[in-house]
Amino acid sequence: xxxxxxxxxxxxxxxNSRSKPKQFIEIHGKPILIYTLxxxxxxxxxxDIIVVCLESWIDRLKNYLHRFGITKVYDIVPGGATGxxxxxxxLLALKKKASPDDIILIHDGVRPLITDELISENIxxxxxxxxxxxxxxxxxxxxxxxxxxxxxxxxxxxxxxxAKAPQSFYFKDILQVYEKAQEDGVKSIDSAHLMSMYGKTMxxxxxxxxxxxxxxxxxxxxxxxxxxxxxxxxIFGI
Amino acid sequence: xxxxxxxxxxxxxxxGPGSKPKQFLELYGKPIIIYTLEHFxxxxxxxxxxxxxxxxxxxxxxxxxxxxxxxxxxxIVPGGKTGxxxxxxxLIALRDKAKSDDIVLIHDGVRPLITEELITDNIEAxxxxxxxxxxxxxxxxxxxSTDRLRISDVPNxxxxxxAKAPQSFYYGLIFExxxxxxxxxxxxxxxxxxxSLYNIPMxxxxxxxxxxxxxxxxxxYMFSxxxxxxxxxxIFGV
Numbered sequence: 001x002x003x004x005x006x007x008x009x010x011x012x013x014x015x016n017s018r019s020k021p022k023q024f025i026e027i028h029g030k031p032i033l034i035y036t037l038x039x040x041x042x043x044x045x046x047x048d049i050i051v052v053c054l055e056s057w058i059d060r061l062k063n064y065l066h067r068f069g070i071t072k073v074y075d076i077v078p079g080g081a082t083g084x085x086x087x088x089x090x091l092l093a094l095k096k097k098a099s100p101d102d103i104i105l106i107h108d109g110v111r112p113l114i115t116d117e118l119i120s121e122n123i124x125x126x127x128x129x130x131x132x133x134x135x136x137x138x139x140x141x142x143x144x145x146x147x148x149x150x151x152x153x154x155x156x157x158x159x160x161x162x163a164k165a166p167q168s169f170y171f172k173d174i175l176q177v178y179e180k181a182q183e184d185g186v187k188s189i190d191s192a193h194l195m196s197m198y199g200k201t202m203x204x205x206x207x208x209x210x211x212x213x214x215x216x217x218x219x220x221x222x223x224x225x226x227x228x229x230x231x232x233x234x235i236f237g238i
Numbered sequence: 239x240x241x242x243x244x245x246x247x248x249x250x251x252x253x254g255p256g257s258k259p260k261q262f263l264e265l266y267g268k269p270i271i272i273y274t275l276e277h278f279x280x281x282x283x284x285x286x287x288x289x290x291x292x293x294x295x296x297x298x299x300x301x302x303x304x305x306x307x308x309x310x311x312x313x314i315v316p317g318g319k320t321g322x323x324x325x326x327x328x329l330i331a332l333r334d335k336a337k338s339d340d341i342v343l344i345h346d347g348v349r350p351l352i353t354e355e356l357i358t359d360n361i362e363a364x365x366x367x368x369x370x371x372x373x374x375x376x377x378x379x380x381x382x383s384t385d386r387l388r389i390s391d392v393p394n395x396x397x398x399x400x401a402k403a404p405q406s407f408y409y410g411l412i413f414e415x416x417x418x419x420x421x422x423x424x425x426x427x428x429x430x431x432x433x434s435l436y437n438i439p440m441x442x443x444x445x446x447x448x449x450x451x452x453x454x455x456x457x458x459y460m461f462s463x464x465x466x467x468x469x470x471x472x473i474f475g476v
Binding site for chain 2: 152226
């Protein structure tokens with residue numbers, strides 16, 4: 001089985017949208033989270049979807065799933081205090097049904113511009129190497145500073161990559177590190193970060209273009225502009 | 239004296255072969271390079287502007303500067319083979335007029351959303367620290383890979399910043415670094431990278447928002463979307 005675990009637990013503090021978490025902000029009448037879910041819904045290799053959702057929005061999400069014809073979501077579980085806890089909650093819920101060799105694609109609800117090919121690439125890479133972290137080459141120099149003021153170093157640009165999503169694993173591997181982190185009281189920024197803390201080898205998959213994460217107002221404008229450009233492309237082939 | 243050195247030497251391959259150099263792409267009939275130059279033209283602390291321009295477009299740039307009343311451009315010099323060479327060309331052109339304690343703000347022609355505040359912050363930081371690099375905290379994890387397949391490590395995101403522009407220096411300091419690189423036959427990605435190669439201490443300046451570099455087609459859409467949002471803000475204060 002191949003399952004998508006979609007993280008939609010954030011509250012949107014950076015978005016100036018006090019009334020709505022960012023994954024529920026609408027573009028042309030459709031919530032961003034639904035754009036994301038559609039990509040997995042329509043991918044033939046994805047068997048089912050589990051969504052980790054902000055608790056107060058679970059009922060609303062159920063309505064949306066019905067309205068937009070999303071049928072693969074078999075469970076919605078409440079998010080935790082942090083992104084780390086939310087993913088852990090999702091994995092715990094999966095424990096009831098997933099077998100150790102199932103493939104789990106962990107994705108952000110606010111990355112709606114994922115493609116069919118990227119989903120397939122993630123699945124293929126897990127089968128080939130055991131896991132898959134979606135990355136993009138950095139386009140601007142990366143600077144390291146340990147004190148937030150002076151530059152400590154500027155690493156070689158062609159060795160630095162930005163981690164995106166999906167981040168994909170065999171269920172047994174990813175559950176094991178999250179359970180270990182729970183025992184050790186360790187929290188991570190994302191799954192790749194956690195795997196690296198436990199010294200696991202990870203493999204990179206090159207992201208498709210425009211795989212943006214919508215966390216700030218500017219991202220919302222960009223997504224809207226890209227949607228429009230993609231729609232125009234259908235007609236004009238630009 | 240405070241100089242601004244604007245790099246407009248790129249050929250625009252980032253936007254596909256055959257297209258205009260990206261700094262000359264227009265939004266609402268005005269080229270991107272002019273949007274950028276206007277910020278320096280209108281800043282009271284900037285005395286002169288030097289533009290490093292792709293050689294085949296120097297005449298076009300000359301006409302545009304006249305048409306848009308950009309009066310501070312004192313020199314236009316042809317770009318070199320790489321970004322490194324182009325910046326070096328610009329610094330060489332300044333040799334006869336700039337003193338070693340003059341300040342130079344090195345900026346990309348394709349970063350038109352720079353603000354007055356960011357220019358001021360750069361100037362102040364150079365006066366205080368000698369070298370100022372505009373940065374933004376990393377919003378996604380950055381991973382390190384030496385073989386472009388396996389991830390070798392995931393550095394702590396709290397220590398990671400993305401270098402933007404302007405990158406600003408005392409003229410003597412930065413000219414000397416480029417002279418030295420010329421002798422040592424070294425090339426760099428940007429001035430920050432060069433300074434790090436020669437262990438020159440740099441101070442970070444926080445970028446204002448949306449300081450994007452227009453180097454791929456989606457960036458043009460983003461610029462257009464952000465520009466529209468910024469214009470709307472004047473009226474609605476959204």
